[in-house]
Amino acid sequence: MNVILLILGVAASAFYCVVYFRNADKYEQMVQAADDEIITFRELLPVGLAIIQKFNIKTADISIKKRQKIAELYTSQYTDFYCLVTRAAAISYLVTFLPLGLLLGAMMNSVLVPLLALVLSLFMPYYTSMRMDTMIKNRREELLLDYPTVLSKMALMINAGMMLSEAWKTVAVSGNRMLYKEMQRTLVNINNGMPELQAYSEFGTSCRINELKKFSSIICQNVEKGNSEMVQVMKQLSIEAWAVKKNIAISRGKNAETKLIIPIGITFLAIIIMIMVPIMSNMSF
Numbered sequence: 001m002n003v004i005l006l007i008l009g010v011a012a013s014a015f016y017c018v019v020y021f022r023n024a025d026k027y028e029q030m031v032q033a034a035d036d037e038i039i040t041f042r043e044l045l046p047v048g049l050a051i052i053q054k055f056n057i058k059t060a061d062i063s064i065k066k067r068q069k070i071a072e073l074y075t076s077q078y079t080d081f082y083c084l085v086t087r088a089a090a091i092s093y094l095v096t097f098l099p100l101g102l103l104l105g106a107m108m109n110s111v112l113v114p115l116l117a118l119v120l121s122l123f124m125p126y127y128t129s130m131r132m133d134t135m136i137k138n139r140r141e142e143l144l145l146d147y148p149t150v151l152s153k154m155a156l157m158i159n160a161g162m163m164l165s166e167a168w169k170t171v172a173v174s175g176n177r178m179l180y181k182e183m184q185r186t187l188v189n190i191n192n193g194m195p196e197l198q199a200y201s202e203f204g205t206s207c208r209i210n211e212l213k214k215f216s217s218i219i220c221q222n223v224e225k226g227n228s229e230m231v232q233v234m235k236q237l238s239i240e241a242w243a244v245k246k247n248i249a250i251s252r253g254k255n256a257e258t259k260l261i262i263p264i265g266i267t268f269l270a271i272i273i274m275i276m277v278p279i280m281s282n283m284s285f
Contacts, residue, residue, distance in 0.1 A: 002106050005114065009102030016047060016095055023050040034085045035074070038131045040124065041089075044096050048088030051095070059083040069132050072208050073139065075185075090125040097121040139178055140209055141248055146179040147211060148241035155234040164222055164230075165196070182207055197223050211241060 023046040031045045039045070051057070062083045070082040101117020150171055157167035172183035182203060189199040197220055204216025215237060222230050 001111065002109055005102050005111070006106035009099055009106055012095070012099035012102060016099055019047050019050050019095075023047070026050075030081075030085065033081070035082075037135060038073075038082075038128055039085055039089050040127065040131075041093075041096075042085075044092040045085060045088050046092075047095055048090070048092035049084075051091050052084070052088055057087070057091075059087050062087065066129070066132075069129075069136060072136055072206075073132065075206060086125070086128060089128065093121040093124040094118075142178045143182075143207055143209055143212060144241070144244055144248060146175070146177055147215075148238055148245050150179055150183075151215070151234055151238040151241055155231050155238060158234070159231045164219070165190075168219075179207075179212075211237075211244065 027046040027049045030049065031042055034042045034045060036042050059080070067079050067083065071079050074082055097117045097120050098114065101114040105111060105113035153171045153174070154167050157170060158164060162170070168183060169187055172180055172187055174180065185206070186199045186203045189202065190196055200216055200219045200223060204213040207213070218233055218237070
């Protein structure tokens with residue numbers, strides 16, 4: 001069995017090395033462009049990308065749900081790119097971890113090691129999906145946390161007589177967190193010739209949060225028809241947004257308390273063991 005594992009490991013490793021070193025430079029720009037927040041070990045990507053190109057593997061079968069996640073994180077402009085690199089990453093994990101598992105299995109005289117390597121390579125795409133879910137959750141929370149402040153600023157400026165477009169621009173450049181970046185992207189779209197109505201509408205679509213979609217809808221209504229009660233509507237939205245922010249803060253507090261239970265429990269158990277071991281060792285039965 002050791003000989004078989006060794007032969008398979010050497011052959012798979014040789015295949016991996018040939019593919020990697022022939023394609024590392026070719027795909028360097030794509031590797032650097034991939035976000036390492038979701039593509040773990042992105043340096044391995046050239047192997048997967050080369051195999052996809054060689055065997056003409058398609059990404060059209062990637063689920064709509066996953067495409068929506070990618071679009072939310074990186075905009076629809078980069079959906080196809082991240083569908084490609086996530087598929088390439090899954091292939092890269094398999095052809096990287098499996099040869100290592102085969103070689104280690106031969107050295108340790110164990111079939112279990114290659115199986116564990118296979119399980120690990122199959123788990124990595126699932127881990128990528130979990131990372132995307134976490135990033136989306138954090139992104140949405142960040143948008144909602146900054147939303148009340150943005151609304152208050154906009155209402156204050158418009159109430160002072162500033163035009164909507166000027167108020168939007170002033171608020172957009174006043175921060176660098178996610179919501180401000182989305183507003184800045186809207187400005188870029190307008191400057192590139194996109195109609196204001198479409199740009200503000202796409203802002204709500206890009207944020208993918210009901211509260212911000214409602215905000216976007218009100219902005220579009222103002223651009224299209226005008227709205228003399230714009231300030232009052234925004235003040236009402238601001239009250240609702242502050243309530244949402246408060247709920248997020250409460251939820252985060254509860255989650256923090258829950259996370260503290262485990263380390264406190266472990267510490268308590270360690271203290272009990274430190275006290276009981278000397279007592280038990282001095283007891284005579």
